[in-house]
Amino acid sequence: MSRVAWLEQGAAHVWRPYCQHRTAPPPLAVTRAEGCRLTLADGRELVDGTASWWTAAHGYGHPHIRARVGAQLDAMPHVAFGGLAHEAAYSLAARLAALLADASRVAGGEGAGSLSRVFFTESGSVAVEVALKMALQSFHNSGRPRRTVVAFDGAYHGDTFATMSLCDPTDGMHAAFAGSGLRVVHMPLPAPGDHAFEERFATVAGDVACVIVEPLLQCAGGMRVHEGEALRRIRRACDARGALLVFDEIATGFFRSGRRFALEEAQVVPDIVVLGKALTGGTLPLAAAVASEAVFAAFLGPESTKALQHGPTYMANALACAAAHASLDLFEAGDCAARVARLEAVLRERLAPLRSRPRVVDVRVKGAMGVVEMEPGSAPSSDVFASRGAFIRPIRLARADLVYLMPPLVIGGADFDVLAGAIEGGL
Ligand SMILES: Cc1ncc(COP(=O)(O)O)c(C=O)c1O
CATH class of the missing domain: 3.90.1150.10 (Aspartate Aminotransferase, domain 1)
Structure with a gap:
């Protein structure tokens, strides 16, 4: 060269x-x-x-994304999301909630209901962190604290400390950090004719705040595929023991795994879904953790201590939100x-x-x-x-x-x- x-x-x-x-x-x-x-x-x-x-x-x-980002740049590139609001983010939140409501309707099957509260971040790892905070704090707020997170062998959920703890502890790229962060129990994904997952889950279930999984396709931890039935079994285990289910659709979402969201093919609606990557069509950094109204409700009350204490400086960046709108236009048109x-x-x-x-x-x-x-x-x-x-x-x-x-x-x-x-x- x-x-x-x-x-x-x-x-x-x-x-x-x-x-x-x-x-x-x-x-x-x-x-x-x-x-x-x-x-x-x-x-x-x-x-x-x-x-x-x-x-x-x-x-x-793509000219459509360029045009939309250019128009947003003319109006404003960014304003802080604390105490201020802008149209690109508020309309994007409403749009994602409508999209996920439709996806949940298509999924039918087993699930928790509306995924309608959108928290924006600038990276997928941080959106996963926020999803974990939502899950853990919702139990804390309700006075029944639970501390354990269940993740799966072969998982990859990001590079920050909490997300590293979720990654496969032996074969994953973050093995050096295994056990250094959250209280995480790794389990095998449910496999046909094998009940190892249910048996392992039963031993810790009373303390499990949430189970997190990349639905249908585990990506950076091994590019391994599993069936929708595995996710339905996980959903059932969560429901039986009152644990929340988090789908990390950062990689699988927006048609990468086949359908608009993997949750549609799996026929399972989680309590929290995490989106990122193709959300802006690769133009600007943006991710989101989207929770059900039931999860959101656990943060409401007179006490400010019950609020979700999170707010990345560049969250809901207006240019990124404009790019996401344009990207969603293209997903909807094609x-x-x-x-x-x-x-x-x-x-x-x-x-x-x-x-x-x-x-x-x-x-x-x-x-x-x-x-x-x-x-x-x-x-x-x-x-x-x-x-x-x-x-x-x-x-x-x-x-x-x-x-x-x-x-x-x-x-x-x-x-x-x-x-x-x-x-x-x-x-
Ligand atoms: C499933 C999954 N979760 C989380 C992440 C982390 O996202 P980011 O790199 O935007 O922090 C990735 C990135 O590859 C991913 O594939």
Whole structure:
């Protein structure tokens, strides 16, 4: 790659994410992102196989999102959310509540009712933290404190201290921090014919404030898929013992796992749902924890101590809320479920034959996610895929390497061919 002055100058000062600086090659210098393609400083164009950590659902630089953010910038980029209000956030809260009411109606099945109280944050991890605070404090406020949170083997919920405690304690990327934060009990996801989850749950249930799960598709902790029945069993266990159920739909939401929300396919309505990533179509940082009115009601009363004490400086940033409105417009306008169904079919068609390749352990596809699981340490580096025109960044865990695709949902056939060809060739 040709020399890039700003990259060389900044490299001595930037601490990169998830990076062993001693051995990692330099990052790819991007000068432009448009549609499903990244233009590099050396003139190469790569098809983006990961949609910027699964956010850029509509591709980069969508004119509708740009226009809406531009108009918001003209009016105001940001005002603090404490004591002040702005239209973009208040209308977005109402819109998300209506969307989740419709999703809950579609889900029918088992559930708690209205998901209608929206708390905005600037990152998914913080939204998960807020969901945990909602759950734990709701018990505290009602005078029946519970301290335990149940999470699942293979989970990933973020990088902050409480969310690290939720991640898989042995195989996850935060194993070094296992046991350092919340009181978390990890359990296996309910599996057909196996009652280990119910048995483990019964031993702690009286103290469980909430159970948190990535519904249908666990992402960064392993890209593993489970059935809706597992979630219905979790819902039943929660209901029987008065625990709240939190769905972390930061990755699965907005069609990534197939439907608008995974909760619709699972036919389970949680008490709190967490959204992020594709909410703004990868344009600006925004996430939300959305609680049922019953959870919200536990915070009401004359005492200010019962309030939810949280308020990130940039929460409900007006530009981000405008981007989210535009992103929701695009999700509503396009037939995203059909688009993702087609993507799921081609992911299966192209990735399934790779099962027979050396060091490949498994191939899994769910919605707009396809993964080739390899033996640890055996996945090619991003440079190998970049030399074939694709940006693909394997996840490396203790027990597996994951070469995965989670491209923009709007990806076309030619760009998809580049991604699939890069994996076929790179492996
Ligand atoms: C399911 C899930 N929860 C939480 C997070 C954390 O979100 P953020 O990176 O915005 O903090 C992620 C990010 O990958 C995620 O996939």
